[in-house]
Amino acid sequence: MDAPVWNIMVATCPSRTSLAKIANKWTAMIVIALSKGSLRFGEIREEVDGISGKVLADTLRDLERDGIVERTAYNQMPPRVEYELTALGRSLREPLTALGRWAEEHISEVLDARDAYDERPGTRVLP
């Protein structure tokens, strides 16, 4: 009767595998792109600058399998396929958008830290 306890820190816990998939730059950018609404394959590709067709297709299939995006194919020529966040996927918007925002808001601090690190003589050592 106990609800199972999930813990990402345990290597074999399914939640760890799930974290591995969502803690991924492509997943983050695709979910952010789909935040505004349904998009076609090619539209996502334009939004997420630099993603290859293969990686986009692979990532979208994984996201669909995990119930995060819903895929709708229209039987037309040329093909037309729409992708849209599910309710589950929409619950991912906030955490992933926050990550993306962090990257944009703190990048100058990161760049400064990197400069400092690269020109620092050695590691600080205490006795």
Added chain:
Amino acid sequence: MDAPVWNIMVATCPSRTSLAKIANKWTAMIVIALSKGSLRFGEIREEVDGISGKVLADTLRDLERDGIVERTAYNQMPPRVEYELTALGRSLREPLTALGRWAEEHISEVLDARDAYDERPGTRVLP
């Protein structure tokens, strides 16, 4: 005089590279582990079940370079090295903890979606 505009959706933007590093399962787990305070190398290794020495060392070096963790080595035998979040790193706690929580809270929905997907005959196609 304009502040530069960073955008993770642009392939060459430094913020994209930064996102690539933080949107990573090992980074997430290490930052979460360090949320409670300073830890030794071996202690992080225990917390983050299943991480190898190499991956931990690599990830910690990257995080140190980006100003997210501070590394302190003590000149002792056997070696003793402490890792701790910087102020910048502490600002990452919330977004990454939220991601980890999401994985734990929604894993059962993900597993259900996966089952449904795997036994579904074909893709839904609209005319």
Added chain:
DNA sequence: CCGGATCCGATTCGATACTG
């Protein structure tokens, strides 16, 4: 014995070419 460097196999990535 701890932190981490090295080596090397496994996985992922991405550019190109091709199909319905």
Added chain:
DNA sequence: CAGTATCGAATCGGATCCGG
């Protein structure tokens, strides 16, 4: 247009070794 196939290149990750 939305994929799949293929195949080097790059990255990841694990076992092992090393210096203090």
